[in-house]
Amino acid sequence: MGAGEGRAADGLAVLFATHYARMFADPRMAVLFDTRHADSNASALEHGTRLAATLMDLWYGTREYASLGRGSSFRNVGRAHARAKRCPLRPNSGTGAPRFSEAQRDAWLGHVLIACEECGASAELQHQIGRFLGSRVNAYGPFRDDD
Numbered sequence: 001m002g003a004g005e006g007r008a009a010d011g012l013a014v015l016f017a018t019h020y021a022r023m024f025a026d027p028r029m030a031v032l033f034d035t036r037h038a039d040s041n042a043s044a045l046e047h048g049t050r051l052a053a054t055l056m057d058l059w060y061g062t063r064e065y066a067s068l069g070r071g072s073s074f075r076n077v078g079r080a081h082a083r084a085k086r087c088p089l090r091p092n093s094g095t096g097a098p099r100f101s102e103a104q105r106d107a108w109l110g111h112v113l114i115a116c117e118e119c120g121a122s123a124e125l126q127h128q129i130g131r132f133l134g135s136r137v138n139a140y141g142p143f144r145d146d147d
């Protein structure tokens, strides 16, 4: 990996740390973190680093996620999302199918876009990140219509 890509990974980690700080501060999203589990009980920067590493590998073919020593990002995303969907802190936990809600999906993407603004990302970068993630987010459905 070249030096430029290294800086890109760090910059993206800060951007997604900002995203996670916003998730923690949003009552609709904070209930998705089952902090009894060590992987979930991590700082915004640690969560942001994992998401940034996943995206770097996807976009640039790097091995950022492997360098975190956490195994495979594909497996861990599935596990993290399954744990989040079943989190007992959710108001309707235990009822219905374990799914994210439509409002959480939209808030997740909204927090990414506002994090871009808060970090001073260029309009072009914000547009590209928003378009990419917006086109992928439905892969994590189906969604429920309550939180």
Ligand code: HEM
Pocket (backbone or CB within 6 Å): 032, 033, 034, 039, 040, 041, 050, 051, 054, 070, 073, 076, 077, 080, 081, 083, 084, 100, 101, 104, 105, 108, 109, 133, 136, 137, 140
């Ligand atoms: C394109 C869309 C998405 C991508 C690429 C993505 C990717 C990831 C990744 C890489 C992780 C960390 C896995 C690890 O522990 O190493 C993660 C965790 C998480 N994601 Fe997503 N995600 C997406 C959409 C969403 C959406 C829509 C929601 C909620 C509605 C969500 C909620 C969460 C939560 C709460 C965690 C942390 C769970 C925990 O640590 O307990 N994600 N995601």
